[in-house]
Amino acid sequence: MEECFWFFWLGRMNAPAKTQEHRRSDAASLCLFCDRNVHSANALSRRHSRTLVCGRCNAQPAVIRCIEESVSLCQNCDWNGHGGSAMVSGHKRQTINCYSGCPSAAELSRMWPFLQNLSSGVESDCEQGLGLMTIDENSVSNCWEPSGGNINRDTSFPQKVKDLEIIDKQNPWIGSSSGSALCPLPSTADPAGSSHSVIEKLGCPGIKEIEFNKGDFYADFNVDDVGLTFENYEELFSASHSQASHLFDDDGGIDSFFDIREASAANSDCQDLVGQAHLISPGEEKITQATCHAVSTDALMSNPGKKADLSLSFPPRKAHSNISLSFSSLTGDSNGGDYQDCVVSSMLLMGEPQCFVAGLESSSLPIVTRDSAVMRYKEKKKARKFDKKIRYASRKAMAEVRRRVKGRFVKAGEAYDYDPLAQTRSC
DNA sequence: GCCGTATCCCCAACCACAAATTCGC
DNA sequence: TTGCGAATTTGTGGTTGGGGATACG
Numbered sequence A: 001m002e003e004c005f006w007f008f009w010l011g012r013m014n015a016p017a018k019t020q021e022h023r024r025s026d027a028a029s030l031c032l033f034c035d036r037n038v039h040s041a042n043a044l045s046r047r048h049s050r051t052l053v054c055g056r057c058n059a060q061p062a063v064i065r066c067i068e069e070s071v072s073l074c075q076n077c078d079w080n081g082h083g084g085s086a087m088v089s090g091h092k093r094q095t096i097n098c099y100s101g102c103p104s105a106a107e108l109s110r111m112w113p114f115l116q117n118l119s120s121g122v123e124s125d126c127e128q129g130l131g132l133m134t135i136d137e138n139s140v141s142n143c144w145e146p147s148g149g150n151i152n153r154d155t156s157f158p159q160k161v162k163d164l165e166i167i168d169k170q171n172p173w174i175g176s177s178s179g180s181a182l183c184p185l186p187s188t189a190d191p192a193g194s195s196h197s198v199i200e201k202l203g204c205p206g207i208k209e210i211e212f213n214k215g216d217f218y219a220d221f222n223v224d225d226v227g228l229t230f231e232n233y234e235e236l237f238s239a240s241h242s243q244a245s246h247l248f249d250d251d252g253g254i255d256s257f258f259d260i261r262e263a264s265a266a267n268s269d270c271q272d273l274v275g276q277a278h279l280i281s282p283g284e285e286k287i288t289q290a291t292c293h294a295v296s297t298d299a300l301m302s303n304p305g306k307k308a309d310l311s312l313s314f315p316p317r318k319a320h321s322n323i324s325l326s327f328s329s330l331t332g333d334s335n336g337g338d339y340q341d342c343v344v345s346s347m348l349l350m351g352e353p354q355c356f357v358a359g360l361e362s363s364s365l366p367i368v369t370r371d372s373a374v375m376r377y378k379e380k381k382k383a384r385k386f387d388k389k390i391r392y393a394s395r396k397a398m399a400e401v402r403r404r405v406k407g408r409f410v411k412a413g414e415a416y417d418y419d420p421l422a423q424t425r426s427c
Numbered sequence B: 001g002c003c004g005t006a007t008c009c010c011c012a013a014c015c016a017c018a019a020a021t022t023c024g025c
Numbered sequence C: 001t002t003g004c005g006a007a008t009t010t011g012t013g014g015t016t017g018g019g020g021a022t023a024c025g
Helices: A020-026 A032-039 A075-083 A105-111 A126-131 A157-164 A214-219 A238-249 A297-301 A336-341 A346-350 A367-383 A393-400
Strands: A006-011 A028-031 A049-052 A064-066 A071-073 A093-095 A133-135 A142-144 A198-200 A208-211 A286-289
Touching (some): A064 A075
Antiparallel strands (some): A006 A028, A006 A049, A064 A071, A064 A093, A133 A142, A198 A208, A208 A286
């Protein structure tokens, strides 16, 4: 199947938003499975407008379906693809409308006829599916179980989705335009079913057991948009695998690098443990990922402290993964520019398929891409300025005139030893 | 080469409070 | 759905103390 079947959640982009941050953080890319999970949560979320993700840039919401090329395109890609060429400008195209709520597969198919295979019976009852998410004791995966407690995975929603083969083999990852969200649906690109390939366990589209090569894991490790800078890029890139390996091979294994909050399956009931991610250390060379989940990197960008501490933390809610990544050893100041063209950010931002947040997918980063990435990183590092980013000038102004005692702020009216205004010490 | 001490350097923590954000109605 | 007030959280800079790194005898 060539269709990229990711849904772009427009969030409140269509509604008045309090702030720009709100708008940005609401843009997310989700697979069908997570789309249903997220947007069946409450009445408000059901009103979120969603559409397909552009099959070309993988970043913007698709607005046009090119029948000739069987691809969904955003406005920009449509223009680029069809606007400039007389040959292709005559392509038959169809408008793609947004939707909200939790439409059934049949409804989606009616709305988007080109997605014929959706009509194979995806159940439409959101609450039903959501409430019946469960955990397999053996695999620590979540799966959308059928109603009535009658566990029959053959008829479960995820199985249906799997059957649809809706995974885009070329673009297993999608980044939103804001770089805010990713839904790591693993790739099935490896036809030979090698150790890098994705193995589905329970038939849930977002619940795949990923096996990956240890070295590739490190090699392709990429972090998005968190303003990270790496003083020693060998820690990040393959030039020093041995060093990087230390990070993982020490006692904590991968857990020492990835702060993995893993709930015990023992005390799980289906309601509470849905979506717990289970990561196995690289020594076991596989990761079982529960469900894909949208993560807002805006939140990560919002704290430009001196020490970058990336923490992708999924709240322990129903049907959500719960993964935390911590990179406390990675230091360096950042500025806005870093976010954009840091080698580890742009790829995710643009949804390049080879790059993944935790290297969950392996191997396929071409050497050329890798070299260019390293090159960009080096150039970036040379030009980097470690200026502190001030988000609120008004607060800075207030702090600059505030009286202090040994550098600490003191209450107004209390004795102070340093008055920035007077540049004198009172005692 | 090893050990103890001195020095240097880096950085997290601390503080108050206005602004920003969230919450409840 | 919107608006408003209350409650809560966030961010800001100068100084300091602790700890790691380095130098030296």
